[in-house]
């Protein structure tokens with residue numbers, strides 16, 4: 001066997017990512033709780049990973065012991081501001097404790113201020129459909145950042161505004177369950193303006209803060225490139241899903257499939273680019289899918305799939321996504337804010353992890369400014385409308401007993417984090433089936 005080591009850049013930030021509603025448990029004052037009670041999810045979040053009950057401690061211990069240097073978590077707006085004129089100082093203290101817990105373990109905290117959930121009172125006022133949301137978000141951000149600034153300087157304003165709008169208003173898989181493209185675009189526009197206001201507020205409070213948002217970049221590759229309807233519709237899908245939000249932040253003009261919206265105040269409001277990448281879609285024209293811009297999405301025949309078929313392991317598309325990000329933002333550091341795959345037996349996760357990190361290593365060789373990687377996720381958690389049917393954790397969770405069980409990927413990831421490298425030994429031990437793919441044999 002050849003011996004080689006792919007070394008990552010010094011100081012590369014290795015971590016995992018989570019979101020409040022998915023791990024905390026007992027969140028009963030947000031729109032997802034109502035959605036769960038209405039039977040729209042596969043199971044309910046319930047206790048989740050019981051982080052609100054204190055089990056974040058043991059999970060942070062696991063992360064730190066396995067060499068992780070950072071953790072991305074989110075705060076739950078409905079806990080911090082349960083009513084429009086009410087702040088819960090105990091909730092803020094709870095988050096301070098958690099962030100201090102990360103610091104004590106030598107880990108960098110990244111805090112997301114909005115990860116899909118918001119308080120019911122805001123929902124009753126139209127949430128992100130209503131332009132006034134910007135004012136509410138700004139107040140919430142000010143209060144939260146003031147309270148947490150001692151322990152955090154790396155902020156993500158909004159997680160996946162594009163997916164929040166797309167899944168909530170176009171496909172209807174997430175609350176509010178539909179509304180159409182126009183509304184989805186209005187929501188994205190309100191999110192972009194609110195993001196920009198939050199960006200400025202955070203910098204006012206903490207001038208050296210690094211602030212951005214996380215985009216879910218999911219390429220749409222036409223199935224038949226020669227067929228104009230596949231090509232055109234996939235381009236439109238790509239524009240609506242992947243490009244609209246970033247176009248607003250880069251240029252101050254949001255480009256959408258149905259026109260442009262000027263928002264000059266949004267231009268330049270990011271200090272890093274946050275990329276969530278899971279997979280790439282193959283898309284084709286479908287007359288019966290007007291809602292989704294006449295596209296149907298699937299994966300190539302024989303694709304290497306996660307357990308529930310929602311994610312295909314396509315590492316090359318991740319490399320392409322990185323290239324797109326670097327070309328779009330040549331002067332910004334890039335953070336991979338999420339990446340992962342569902343697999344309870346962990347087999348596909350091991351190779352997915354190694355193959356995707358290999359792509360980052362390739363990119364680093366061109367001096368692309370990728371500064372960190374947050375794997376989704378630390379421990380199995382509540383996967384939104386898919387509930388507990390998907391297992392994304394490096395550690396498995398038994399929801400009846402709250403017992404965690406380490407999966408082999410946790411050891412693989414620990415070896416990578418601790419050595420800041422990916423080696424032939426690791427690949428040989430954890431995913432020998434992709435050895436030749438990651439370390440191609442020399443053909444002289």
Ligand code: BGC
Nearest residue numbers: 019159160163216338376383
């Ligand atoms: C979301 C996470 C989610 C993950 C896997 C991402 O789009 O940000 O909250 O758990 O996908 O489904």
